[in-house]
Amino acid sequence: MDLKIQYNCNNINWDLVSEILKKGEMAYFSGEVHKKAFENSHTVVFVFHEDKLIGFGRAISDGVYQAVIYDVAVLPEYHGKGIGKEIVNNIIKCIPTCNFILYASPGKEAFYEKLNFKKMKTAMGLFINAEKVRDKGITE
Numbered sequence: 001m002d003l004k005i006q007y008n009c010n011n012i013n014w015d016l017v018s019e020i021l022k023k024g025e026m027a028y029f030s031g032e033v034h035k036k037a038f039e040n041s042h043t044v045v046f047v048f049h050e051d052k053l054i055g056f057g058r059a060i061s062d063g064v065y066q067a068v069i070y071d072v073a074v075l076p077e078y079h080g081k082g083i084g085k086e087i088v089n090n091i092i093k094c095i096p097t098c099n100f101i102l103y104a105s106p107g108k109e110a111f112y113e114k115l116n117f118k119k120m121k122t123a124m125g126l127f128i129n130a131e132k133v134r135d136k137g138i139t140e
């Protein structure tokens with residue numbers, strides 16, 4: 001498949017970003033909110049197939065030793081083609097000296113395990129919507 005990878009936020013349809021996150025059952029907001037989040041991130045990766053946005057991910061980071069990955073999502077019709085893996089690996093390649101952490105959506109842990117991520121024993125989170133996050137199975 002002829003894929004194009006983009007490492008900046010130029011000409012992104014932010015409403016589509018919101019739509020893809022929604023389809024992936026991830027937290028989603030208005031396009032404007034995602035624009036701000038991606039533009040304020042250290043590293044962004046967008047994947048296009050024939051000029052159509054089909055997936056993305058981002059990392060917030062100091063650029064040197066710590067990074068957190070968020071919003072990794074691929075359009076459902078493109079799942080299982082190695083695109084999610086490509087997104088995460090490309091984020092890592094952009095800031096290769098960093099440690100990476102993330103919290104997986106429940107059920108998606110195995111995807112990250114295949115990319116060599118390990119479960120963290122002492123992860124702690126403080127969330128705005130604590131109850132919702134607990135109900136989703138992310139916190140105890």
Ligand SMILES: CC(C)(COP(=O)(O)OP(=O)(O)OC[C@H]1O[C@@H](n2cnc3c(N)ncnc32)[C@H](O)[C@@H]1OP(=O)(O)O)[C@@H](O)C(=O)NCCC(=O)NCCS
Nearest residue numbers: 024072073074079080081082083084085104105108110111
């Ligand atoms: C999770 C997601 C990004 C994976 O993207 P994808 O392009 O389908 O995954 P890939 O094809 O790159 O898969 C890479 C490997 O992980 C495996 N994998 C993918 N999804 C998996 C899952 N849910 N459970 C277990 N393994 C999974 C694949 O079988 C593949 O294994 P292989 O290398 O041995 O062939 C995609 O399913 C998605 O967008 N889901 C909705 C949003 C979401 O949940 N994002 C993650 C939030 S933490």
